[in-house]
Amino acid sequence: MGEKLPQVQGDPQLRRDTLSRPVRTLRAKMVLLGSSGVGKSSLALRFCKDEFRNTSPTVGCAYLTQVMHLSDVTLRFEIWDTAGEEKYHSVTPLYYRGAHAALLVYDVSKRDTFIRAQVWLRELEKQYVAGSTVLWLVGNKGDLAQHRQVSVQEGQSLANDRGLLFTETSALSGDQVDKLLLAVAHRVYECVGAQQGGLSEWQETPHVDLRRRNHLFASCCKVGP
Amino acid sequence: MSQRTERRGGIHVDQSDLLCKKGCGYYGNAAWQGLCSKCWREEYQRVRQKQIQDDWALAEKLQREEEAAYASSHGPQTQPPSQSTPPHPQPGHASLGPFSKFEEKKTNEKTRKVTTVKKFFSPSSRSAPKKETQEGKTPSPSVSRRASFDTDQVSKDFVDFLKNLQKPGREIHKQCRAFIGNMSSKKDLSADELSECVQDFYQNLADRLMGHFKCSSESVEQVMDQVEKYIMTRLYKSVFCPETTDDEKKDLATQNRIRALHWVTIEMLCVSFDEEIPEVSENVVKAITDVIEMDSKRVPRDKLSCITRCSKHIFSAIRITKKEPASADDFLPALIYIVLKANPPRLQSNIQYITRFCNPSRLMTGEDGYYFTNLCCAAAFIEKLDAQSLNLSPEEFERYMSGQASPRCSGSEEDWSSPAPAPTNPVLAQLNQNLEVLSGLSGRQEALMEAAHSLQADLLSWPESVQHEVHDILKKYPLEVLPRSAPAIDDNNDVDNDNLPPPLTPQVV
Ligand SMILES: Nc1nc2c(ncn2[C@@H]2O[C@H](COP(=O)(O)OP(=O)(O)O)[C@@H](O)[C@H]2O)c(=O)[nH]1
Numbered sequence: 076m077g078e079k080l081p082q083v084q085g086d087p088q089l090r091r092d093t094l095s096r097p098v099r100t101l102r103a104k105m106v107l108l109g110s111s112g113v114g115k116s117s118l119a120l121r122f123c124k125d126e127f128r129n130t131s132p133t134v135g136c137a138y139l140t141q142v143m144h145l146s147d148v149t150l151r152f153e154i155w156d157t158a159g160e161e162k163y164h165s166v167t168p169l170y171y172r173g174a175h176a177a178l179l180v181y182d183v184s185k186r187d188t189f190i191r192a193q194v195w196l197r198e199l200e201k202q203y204v205a206g207s208t209v210l211w212l213v214g215n216k217g218d219l220a221q222h223r224q225v226s227v228q229e230g231q232s233l234a235n236d237r238g239l240l241f242t243e244t245s246a247l248s249g250d251q252v253d254k255l256l257l258a259v260a261h262r263v264y265e266c267v268g269a270q271q272g273g274l275s276e277w278q279e280t281p282h283v284d285l286r287r288r289n290h291l292f293a294s295c296c297k298v299g300p
Numbered sequence: 301m302s303q304r305t306e307r308r309g310g311i312h313v314d315q316s317d318l319l320c321k322k323g324c325g326y327y328g329n330a331a332w333q334g335l336c337s338k339c340w341r342e343e344y345q346r347v348r349q350k351q352i353q354d355d356w357a358l359a360e361k362l363q364r365e366e367e368a369a370y371a372s373s374h375g376p377q378t379q380p381p382s383q384s385t386p387p388h389p390q391p392g393h394a395s396l397g398p399f400s401k402f403e404e405k406k407t408n409e410k411t412r413k414v415t416t417v418k419k420f421f422s423p424s425s426r427s428a429p430k431k432e433t434q435e436g437k438t439p440s441p442s443v444s445r446r447a448s449f450d451t452d453q454v455s456k457d458f459v460d461f462l463k464n465l466q467k468p469g470r471e472i473h474k475q476c477r478a479f480i481g482n483m484s485s486k487k488d489l490s491a492d493e494l495s496e497c498v499q500d501f502y503q504n505l506a507d508r509l510m511g512h513f514k515c516s517s518e519s520v521e522q523v524m525d526q527v528e529k530y531i532m533t534r535l536y537k538s539v540f541c542p543e544t545t546d547d548e549k550k551d552l553a554t555q556n557r558i559r560a561l562h563w564v565t566i567e568m569l570c571v572s573f574d575e576e577i578p579e580v581s582e583n584v585v586k587a588i589t590d591v592i593e594m595d596s597k598r599v600p601r602d603k604l605s606c607i608t609r610c611s612k613h614i615f616s617a618i619r620i621t622k623k624e625p626a627s628a629d630d631f632l633p634a635l636i637y638i639v640l641k642a643n644p645p646r647l648q649s650n651i652q653y654i655t656r657f658c659n660p661s662r663l664m665t666g667e668d669g670y671y672f673t674n675l676c677c678a679a680a681f682i683e684k685l686d687a688q689s690l691n692l693s694p695e696e697f698e699r700y701m702s703g704q705a706s707p708r709c710s711g712s713e714e715d716w717s718s719p720a721p722a723p724t725n726p727v728l729a730q731l732n733q734n735l736e737v738l739s740g741l742s743g744r745q746e747a748l749m750e751a752a753h754s755l756q757a758d759l760l761s762w763p764e765s766v767q768h769e770v771h772d773i774l775k776k777y778p779l780e781v782l783p784r785s786a787p788a789i790d791d792n793n794d795v796d797n798d799n800l801p802p803p804l805t806p807q808v809v
């Protein structure tokens with residue numbers, strides 16, 4: 076993945092809270108954005124392959140959940156897949172309101188999807204207060220080396236310019252997919268700890284611990300690991 | 301009256317059936333339970349009054365029961381019942397009376413919270429003018445009666461649920477009743493303000509349970525579900541599609557829009573349904589039923605459940621068709637198709653109501669939230685839907701929209717210039733024949749109208765032309781008054797007199 080995992084260093088208050096009780100499970104909403112065919116659905120399936128067998132067979136892979144265990148907290152990711160076709164772009168902002176992480180996916184073998192990802196980014200930046208959501212640029216289909224149209228450097232420098240994180244993956248081979256999800260989990264959790272009130276924009280739930288009410292997570296303990 | 305009975309096309313219409321059931325002599329209307337508008341209004345007011353009284357009586361009864369229950373479980377040291385009369389919080393604050401120590405803090409948070417709630421959910425409706433009366437859109441008296449029965453049941457369930465909670469249960473009940481009482485005095489708030497009040501109440505109560513009673517977040521969630529059910533069942537009538545908003549107008553617009561789009565096919569939306577497979581069409585029908593059923597629920601969460609059930613049926617239909625789990629690319633178009641087929645009643649009102657009064661975390665996260673978001677997307681997409689989004693040319697789209705052509709009757713585009721090939725289906729053949737007859741009739745009708753118009757124009761111009769002619773003639777032959785000449789006949793000059801026979805003389809016979 077190239078970069079080292081962000082360290083979990085919440086404020087002392089948070090650490091004391093979380094250490095004093097059994098590991099909490101927090102909800103995190105992650106949205107997959109990107110053009111049609113870049114591999115969003117494949118990534119979602121990869122993210123959830125462990126849990127996939129457990130989900131009811133009637134449910135598709137548009138909404139999936141995956142539980143990530145960090146050292147002092149458990150994150151329950153809700154993964155929202157979106158329809159990538161251009162005709163649905165106008166309604167897509169409805170999906171990413173309240174998201175804690177947004178993965179901006181493009182296909183390294185198709186330059187137009189990289190351009191499209193930048194359009195998405197512009198759209199996202201209009202909606203977001205900086206730092207309220209973890210934005211991650213994902214170059215998928217890294218296995219298609221011979222058809223590559225977007226270099227790793229291009230992806231990385233776009234991410235650097237716009238303050239995003241960046242990873243190249245292959246949903247086909249599974250390369251970097253698990254690491255990506257873990258890194259996103261750390262990053263999301265880090266934001267919660269580091270930014271007192273920084274994510275309150277999305278904190279709409281009344282089911283929040285009073286002391287932590289400015290954070291983005293509902294302290295929902297309904298679904299355990 | 302009953303002897304004046306008509307028999308027309310097998311439908312038996314009795315004159316007395318048409319009159320107001322109250323016998324006032326005016327005509328009644330089925331929509332008003334066979335009453336005339338005046339009697340219906342009176343009846344409605346009466347039932348409503350009665351319901352208010354019943355509700356109040358029930359509340360008192362429940363309160364007494366509740367007191368008794370607590371008295372028996374907590375021994376004689378419990379407060380006397382007289383102290384538990386509903387508190388009267390100051391107007392302007394949703395429920396802050398008993399929460400007063402939180403008041404200051406809440407106010408700060410409220411301001412911020414409110415802006416976000418507004419930003420993400422309700423398009424502002426503050427500016428909408430408040431209409432005078434609530435009566436026009438209220439359900440018929442019998443519906444109210446049934447609703448009142450449901451409300452009673454919900455109240456009983458709520459009290460039963462709270463009894464298990466001991467002390468917090470007592471406070472929750474008090475809070476909720478006070479809140480509902482308070483809300484009934486705020487009839488003329490805008491929809492956003494109503495939403496704010498309810499959301500604040502949820503938040504305050506949840507905070508109180510967490511902070512003061514140290515409830516676990518899981519049990520708070522359970523309690524809040526019950527609270528939402530209790531409160532929204534009671535507030536539903538006054539806050540669903542309120543007069544202060546243009547929700548109703550939007551409902552009508554959406555309904556008409558969907559009606560105009562009746563011709564959209566599975567293929568145009570690229571939906572992966574193979575309706576030839578019985579199991580698929582079964583799921584499609586169930587999905588349609590579920591999304592229609594949403595309108596009949598009163599609690600936001602119950603409405604959400606309808607959407608979720610609908611979505612699961614769609615997923616099943618896709619999975620059976622494609623033999624693999626559906627992705628978002630399959631699901632959204634399928635949901636759009638289902639909404640177009642179902643034309644769910646009051647779609648916009650329902651979306652707005654859920655948005656305003658459901659616990660917001662349920663809308664933006666969680667599985668229900670995902671499906672609800674997709675429904676919002678479907679509704680937004682249908683509003684904006686154009687030729688391009690259906691892979692049609694603008695001309696085709698226009699023809700279908702105007703009803704001049706239908707993609708179902710004939711296949712390819714070239715067919716539209718030449719007469720359509722004879723359809724094999726006898727019903728379609730009959731339909732086409734009828735359409736031909738109709739277009740012939742409408743042609744003749746047009747010709748007739750034209751002739752009538754020219755006749756009318758002729759008639760209008762006729763007096764004028766007559767007037768002109770008369771005028772012209774008068775000009776041409778002006779009337780000259782000649783001086784009066786002496787009489788030409790002279791009695792003395794009577795030459796012919798000799799030729800006349802002598803006058804008859806009477807003779808005595
Ligand atoms: N070679 C390769 N193909 C992939 C990869 N991820 C997805 N695909 C293929 O790309 C196509 C589109 O994938 P899908 O997940 O449906 O994309 P979506 O439209 O973004 O959801 C499918 O045929 C996948 O098998 C990848 O990492 N490498």
Ligand SMILES: [Mg+2]
Binds near residue numbers: 115156159628
């Ligand atoms: Mg997909």
